[in-house]
Amino acid sequence: MSAIIVAATPALSGGPVDEQLIIDGETEIITRAPAPEGHPLDEVTSGWLYRTDETRALEADSFQNPGMLYVEQGETIWNTVDGAAGKSCASCHGDGKEFLKGIGAHYPKWDADAKRPINVELQINKCREANMQAEPYKFDAPDQRALTTFIRHQSLGEPVSIDLTSGDMQSWWEKGKETYYTRMGQLNLSCASCHEDNNGNYIRADHLSQGNVNGFPTYRLKQSEMVSLHNRFRGCIRDTRAAFPAAFSDELMALEVYVTWRGTGLGVETPSVRQ
Ligand code: HEC
Ligand code: HEC
Numbered sequence: 001m002s003a004i005i006v007a008a009t010p011a012l013s014g015g016p017v018d019e020q021l022i023i024d025g026e027t028e029i030i031t032r033a034p035a036p037e038g039h040p041l042d043e044v045t046s047g048w049l050y051r052t053d054e055t056r057a058l059e060a061d062s063f064q065n066p067g068m069l070y071v072e073q074g075e076t077i078w079n080t081v082d083g084a085a086g087k088s089c090a091s092c093h094g095d096g097k098e099f100l101k102g103i104g105a106h107y108p109k110w111d112a113d114a115k116r117p118i119n120v121e122l123q124i125n126k127c128r129e130a131n132m133q134a135e136p137y138k139f140d141a142p143d144q145r146a147l148t149t150f151i152r153h154q155s156l157g158e159p160v161s162i163d164l165t166s167g168d169m170q171s172w173w174e175k176g177k178e179t180y181y182t183r184m185g186q187l188n189l190s191c192a193s194c195h196e197d198n199n200g201n202y203i204r205a206d207h208l209s210q211g212n213v214n215g216f217p218t219y220r221l222k223q224s225e226m227v228s229l230h231n232r233f234r235g236c237i238r239d240t241r242a243a244f245p246a247a248f249s250d251e252l253m254a255l256e257v258y259v260t261w262r263g264t265g266l267g268v269e270t271p272s273v274r275q
Contacts, residue, residue, distance in 0.1 A: 067271025074150025083134025176258025215272025
């Protein structure tokens, strides 16, 4: 193992905390779940359990959670007309809080038109292009992040599950798995080196989690920003000093399918708060 990873010591107390996440004292979030069949670990755990007391508290209180601002912005975008067809998302789907309930917990899903899996960001772009005659958002456009956050938030607490039986999802899962275990970059580390073999240990000042995706998009205190999932993937790949693939490329979509499956059963936390 690379020398940059240090085992947890009593000074840097290791492992996930033994606490429950209940948002506003009302919505209980599943942060530990039995791993799905075929998973290398026994239990899947949320990244929330690895953060500091202060960071965990921010997420548990929606008035303090800075990510909630993006949920509000996303709702405004949902109701705003854009594009040549003169429509908003609401023109077809009605009240977002009703229509979207539970939907965001089940992406990526097979898209029969595109013949590939799509995530929430690509579903938004699909509706913008096909149904609103509006330009697709560029990767990580602020409106894309806000609308994705709003959509996913309507599944708060819903367990993550994706349908691997539809279309070719299974082969995308296989491809994602291969990437997950491939060592890359000058540091010669795979996703698994950090998030499977060393979760609970420290890398520099960072407490390594299993790298699950149930909280995305996520509010990162370090960046004071909402961070999208493909941005996070690219950041983790860059940290191994490898070249990183484009957002929404086949490689990162396959990785999203596989990594989402790894967190099956965890409750959606969007907007989660991380360091
Ligand atoms: C002109 C009508 C129309 C507009 C406007 C529209 N959509 Fe859609 N939307 C559809 C149709 C039809 C489908 C189902 C086929 C598909 O997936 O494209 C759909 C599907 C969806 C789904 C998947 C629902 C599910 O059950 O999985 C989501 C999410 C969604 N739209 C979000 C949006 C968002 C966000 C906007 C605004 C950016 C939007 N839509 C604008 C017609 C529309
Ligand atoms: C060098 C170690 C390292 C490698 C390799 C690495 N990551 Fe990470 N990753 C981190 C650190 C550190 C964090 C922030 C703390 C945490 O949640 O683990 C993180 C966070 C994440 C998160 C956010 C978790 C959350 O709860 O918000 C995801 C998702 C993730 N990584 C996925 C991946 C994937 C997929 C790969 C392989 C392409 C990968 N990581 C490779 C170190 C790594």
